[in-house]
Amino acid sequence: MAEQDDAPTVAGRLALAQRAGGAAGPVLTAVFALLLGGFVVLATGANPLSTYRAIFDGSGLNWLFPWVSGSARSFAATNLQQTLLLTTALVLCGLAVSVGFRCGLFNIGGQGQYIVGSIFALWIGSSFVTMNGPLHVVLAIAAATLTGAAYAGIAGLLKAITGAHEVISTIMLNWIAVWVGSWLVGQGGALQSHANGASVPISSAVAPATHLHVFWGNPVLQGLDVGFFFALAALVVYAVLLNRTTLGFELRAVGFNPEAARYAGIAVARTYVKTMAIAGAFAGLAGAIDVLGWEFQLGVTDIQTSQIGFIAIAVAVLGRNRALGVFFSALLFGALLTGTSTRNLDATVFRPDLAGNLTLIIQGLVVLFVGADVLMLWLWNRRRRLRVAT
């Protein structure tokens, strides 16, 4: 390979990321993207500062300021619970994408794995209603995690056996999950609720005993459930798995260079399957937590309009596939999504329907600049040169 010095390899990119200042790069890019987003706001005639202020307040992050008090404080708490609910799902799906990237696989299938997980959690949770509560919850979560793993494992298996490109197979699996899921909860589907004379395309609700415990906020108003701790635990599991286990070492070795890994005696094909299964387990768990934590039932529109798995790609990329990075970028995107939602954004400052799309633009800019580590390195070197000059 004559082009080693162009940093096209994963190893080269990681080294570059180190040289470009570790966390400084992603933080800078996020700030830069927000700045550019501000220009978009300006272009439409609104005030960027007050718009960002309103988004910030809508995300509930102002709860962290001790001087916010009274009704504003309880309002902020409700918003922050929303943000953290989204963060939970984004952390888990972000890990599903990250673990793939670390093995050199591009898992676009987080969405499908998430849907499969939520469907299975829904099925277990809404049937067997006489079961013991805690056992029921464990069963539902385990089923979702395992089926998510199995579903992603299909893509891994196809890549390992026939060499089918994982980008294609995971995209196809996404759509299969969307349509089969819609069929199951839709009109005449097996999981459809019979409460309204079976005329509404929405599933039955999971049994109240399976609801995850809400430890902060009102359970009726979608307070924050213990699923949040599942996500935090998953981050630890992810970090330990990758950095402290043989499997993690093999996974990263295959990600760096599959050929070299093969020479070193690592079963590359098997590692692909295992990696995809781990990814699917994370995403499936996310589906279960969302269903048991605050959704409780799924409609056809829920399944067809959910974007969690795709936003998770941005989360993984911005977080540079590291546990801590994934957490903070999930928090950022969770806050942006909540802050720009129709319900939370002050419509007098900025139109929420526009703001939702502004979030997408910012996401796009973030991912765009994060990918351009050469630009980052160039800026970094410029900085150093400036320092030498002074």
Added chain:
Amino acid sequence: MSTFALDNPVWNRLRDPRTAGIAGIVLGVVACFVALPPITARSPLYPVLVGIAAAILGLSAALRGLRRLGWGAFAAGLIGIVLGVLATRSSEGNLSIVFTASLIASMFVFSTPLVFGSMAGIFSERSGVVNIGLEGMMLMGAFWGVYGADKGKSWAVGILVAMLAGGLLALVHAYFAIHLRADQIVGGTAVNFLALGITGYFFFQLYNGQDIPIGVSTIPDVHLPYIRHWKYIGPAIGSLNLLVWVSFALVIVTWFVLFKTPIGLRIRACGEHPRAADTVGINVYAIRYGCVVLSGMLAALGGAYLSIGFGGGAYTDNMTAGRGFIALAAMIFGNWRPFGAFGAALLFGFSTALAYRLPAYSGSAATLFQALPYVLTLIAVAGVVGRTVPPAADGKPYKKQ
């Protein structure tokens, strides 16, 4: 006589296991087809006989070393038998609802955006730039196509504006991929987010998210004289949209440009070995920029077809709904070759068209049938195509020395 048979090139061609395998697959399709209109054989004997012939051909190819193609043909024969026998059991009424000549027309309707998208992908990736942002470029074409057709009062303006928008977005991708040497998959993902945001933003800003005026100028259908009234062929190709014909032409032009002209040789050289291309004086950056921007314009054309082509001037948020990714899949399926990708797009278009008609058999499974194209593509990618070989330098940034 025997020496004649051995030396005869036609006979040698027929003995080739590859020919046998391909013939097997074709016969497998025919096995199913004889039981469908317009032939509609009602005895299960015919599909079984043809299917067995297909399976034998497949087996012979498989035993002579062409395992994947051979077993593919064998499976095609068996599937042909099953589907054919099922068709002889189903009522003629249902058959004539589902399998009409207009099924072919709607196959083209659904495959056209994919044809544009996959040709766009081929140009970009043959020059060495992975373009996962096809989806976004298509979406830009869909929205700005409607915008242009609305404000410019003409579908031609719409197409121009669409191609301009797609080209601009592709330029962003090209700059990050070529000059900044960013990871191209990450860059493409970013482009997709950007397009979703930009189109959504302006859709709400300019049209309030719904108010595209009725009666926007749309791309006309081509009504072929005479042919339009022929049996079978008339309903199938008699009045297709103009862009459908353009997409057919595009496949041939893409093949010709890439494989029969000096410029195509240069493009492929940049995708296979940019250093060597650079050494002989080819401007790798210029070729790549050109190809990526062209890719964006073609993808946008596919998007414009969605909104002001068969869409009749309507636009909905995130209108492309994953078609760019399917086009990407068609491109990989076709092994980065125009006709292969065209075949894949047709397969996908056909199964989508079929999925919309199958509810004649079971209304409650209508939603489930929507998954059919994706299942078929997954099986085809895994089973028949398998390990595809991308251009050697696909996705690798190139640095001039």
